[in-house]
Amino acid sequence: MPQAEPGLLILGGTTEGYALAAALVGAAGLRVVSSLAGRTANPRLPAGACRIGGFGGPEGLAAYLRESRIAAVVDATHPFASQMGWNAAAACAATGTSLLRLERPAWQPGPGDHWHVVADWTEAAEIVGRIARHALLALGRQEIGAFAPLDHVRFLIRMVDPPDPMPRFAQAELLLARGPFTEDAEYALLRDRRIDTIVCKNSGGSATDGKLAAARRLGIPVVMRRRPARPDTPHAATVAEAVAWVRGALGSIAA
Structure with a gap:
């Protein structure tokens, strides 16, 4: 054969x-x-x-x-x-x-960036609880649960598919969207929703890096999870x- x-x-x-x-x-x-x-x-x-x-x-x-x-x-x-x-x-x-x-x-911070690099979502949630009032969670549906106890923070949660079940947030809006996202569109979103903190993972690539450039323009801190080993x-x-x-x-x- x-x-x-x-x-x-x-x-x-x-x-x-x-x-x-x-x-x-x-x-x-x-x-x-x-x-x-x-x-x-x-x-x-x-x-x-x-x-x-x-x-x-x-x-x-x-x-x-x-x-x-x-x-x-x-x-x-x-x-x-x-x-x-x-x-x-x-x-x-x-x-x-x-x-x-x-x-x-991986993405690398540049001049004007304000990144908090974290190892896990527990560390990220601790930082968000200290610095944020209106946060964008640009994460997957399995990654948002650590932030639900932060009742004093209003979250805009952007992902491709809705979580099932949705964690019980005190203040949250779900935005279903798939990249790529341009820098100008991200700038408008952050400005209009009064976002003061972004939470994301270091995915790299150009499809979703517009939020980082927009954050730089607005002086918004980014809580960035580093890649796993x-x-x-x-x-x-x-x-x-x-x-x-x-x-x-x-x-x-x-x-």
């Missing part, structure tokens, strides 16, 4: 994951499969084959790699999807599968670098 084409698994859901799939789908001698976590309702589907849902930990992922004849994995998950990164490292080590981490560079694996900062790595790791595919 002829051996199947080598498979590439993209652990995706990010802009970079979608772009990598689009760049490689159709390359001769390569099967491209993207995996989405399934935490967002009605997700945008990437080019090529796609699976949605978890693998069942590192053991389940290792079994999938063997059964699907995956020769290389690109972890293009969100910078804060750290558990998937550790699972991928363990599964690839167990199966001898090549692994690359594709991750956009990741395994020490080969790393690419751009899709072009990832494409080159894939072609090197799977030398049989067409250039």
Whole structure:
């Protein structure tokens, strides 16, 4: 029986994951499969084959790699999807599968920025409770609960999908929106809603950095959660670098 084409698994859901799939789908001698976590309702589907849902930990992922004849994995998950990164490292080590981490560079504070860098949401909530009266929570639906006890702060909570259930905030408005957001639009939002503090995580990228530039213009502090630790694996900062790595790791595919 002829051996199947080598498979590439993209652990995706990010802009970079979608772009990598689009760049490689159709390359001769390569099967491209993207995996989405399934935490967002009605997700945008990437080019090529796609699976949605978890693998069942590192053991389940290792079994999938063997059964699907995956020769290389690109972890293009969100910078804060750290558990998937550790699972991928363990599964690839167990199966001898090549692994690359594709991750956009983190945001860095510049002149005029007023950042409070925190390790977790408990620390973030403590700072918000001290400095904020009208705060923007630019977070995911699983990340806002730590701020609900702050009865004296009015929150504007922006996310893609509504939380279920919604934590019991004394003062909160839910704003469902998906980026990208321009700097001017963010400036108008912060000004009109009298936002005095922004809470976000260091996702990096250009789709949602407009709020940081707007905060700089308005002199608004930002409570920024730093990225969690990741395994020490080969790393690419751009899709072009990832494409080159894939072609090197799977030398049989067409250039």
